[in-house]
Amino acid sequence: MAGLPPKARASFARGRCVRGTYAPSDRAKEITKSCSFTKPSRVLARFSVEGSLRTNDTLLRGFSFRLGSDGQRSEILTQSAPVHFARTLEQMLAFIRARIPGPDGQPDLAKIEAFSAANPETLHQASYIAAHPPPASLACTTYWGVHAFPATNSKGETRFIKFKVTPVGEQTTEVKLRIKSAELLHDDLESRIAARDIRFSVMALLDHPGDPVMDVTMRWPDENGREAVRLGTIVITGVAANDTFFNPATLAEGISYPPDEMFAARRAAYAISQARRR
Numbered sequence: 259m260a261g262l263p264p265k266a267r268a269s270f271a272r273g274r275c276v277r278g279t280y281a282p283s284d285r286a287k288e289i290t291k292s293c294s295f296t297k298p299s300r301v302l303a304r305f306s307v308e309g310s311l312r313t314n315d316t317l318l319r320g321f322s323f324r325l326g327s328d329g330q331r332s333e334i335l336t337q338s339a340p341v342h343f344a345r346t347l348e349q350m351l352a353f354i355r356a357r358i359p360g361p362d363g364q365p366d367l368a369k370i371e372a373f374s375a376a377n378p379e380t381l382h383q384a385s386y387i388a389a390h391p392p393p394a395s396l397a398c399t400t401y402w403g404v405h406a407f408p409a410t411n412s413k414g415e416t417r418f419i420k421f422k423v424t425p426v427g428e429q430t431t432e433v434k435l436r437i438k439s440a441e442l443l444h445d446d447l448e449s450r451i452a453a454r455d456i457r458f459s460v461m462a463l464l465d466h467p468g469d470p471v472m473d474v475t476m477r478w479p480d481e482n483g484r485e486a487v488r489l490g491t492i493v494i495t496g497v498a499a500n501d502t503f504f505n506p507a508t509l510a511e512g513i514s515y516p517p518d519e520m521f522a523a524r525r526a527a528y529a530i531s532q533a534r535r536r
């Protein structure tokens with residue numbers, strides 16, 4: 259549907275790989291015993307933009323990162339919206355099918371509208387993006403892990419957390435402006451890396467009893483006002499070769515797989531996509 263060349267990623271196809279460091283906060287251990295979050299490590303990451311090559315739309319962005327060292331690695335894939343566009347796999351496939359361009363190269367708007375009316379939760383992501391246009395830089399964007407991840411601390415206590423990755427420093431005050439070109443976003447990224455200007459807090463939003471942990475189209479009630487613990491800080495220090503694969507199924511002990519249907523599908527989908535790309 260996106261008109262991507264062979265071997266491109268199935269989504270978030272345009273991006274840049276980068277490297278950096280992770281430093282844990284003093285409070286990380288309260289949330290998880292995962293060595294990848296409680297110990298300092300090198301980081302391999304990738305900033306990306308979602309969207310079709312035809313429209314050059316860059317409104318949804320991705321940030322994937324790998325923390326930890328041998329045997330204790332975790333890969334967290336985040337995007338610049340707190341919700342996914344579909345609750346079930348069947349709905350995701352129907353959402354994509356409804357947008358396949360016709361013979362004239364244009365999608366059928368009536369079909370999309372009918373699908374949206376019958377599946378209102380598939381509009382939550384687009385509504386969020388419309389109300390919160392992303393800032394001009396990938397480095398100033400806030401990213402979410404979307405799913406509810408069970409996190410177990412060293413006392414053996416388990417609770418759900420959501421990952422939120424927030425930019426640190428003056429950059430966050432930058433004027434909000436829509437940039438539609440992926441190239442400009444990547445140029446901006448590279449100049450900020452050279453200036454050592456990219457730093458993020460990795461936050462854990464803490465659950466409350468009764469939170470909807472099975473539905474990736476819903477935020478938790480008053481999610482913005484939630485208690486959040488900073489697990490650590492990522493500093494981006496350089497560009498890396500563009501040959502990295504990220505898989506959300508890679509999680510070191512202390513953070514477990516989210517229980518929803520979409521994450522179960524992702525555990526298989528990335529490996530299939532990557533095998534085909536190789």
Ligand code: HEM
Nearest residue numbers: 267268269270304320322335336337342404523527531532
């Ligand atoms: C629910 C929230 C989701 C988030 C935050 C998310 C995030 C991402 C990101 C950031 C990438 C780019 C990875 C990179 O930089 O290398 C990606 C790629 C991809 N995503 Fe997702 N995704 C989500 C849901 C899904 C679902 C439900 C599926 C399928 C069932 C899926 C399938 C894929 C595939 C196949 C790729 C390409 C992988 C590759 O070839 O390397 N994603 N996703």
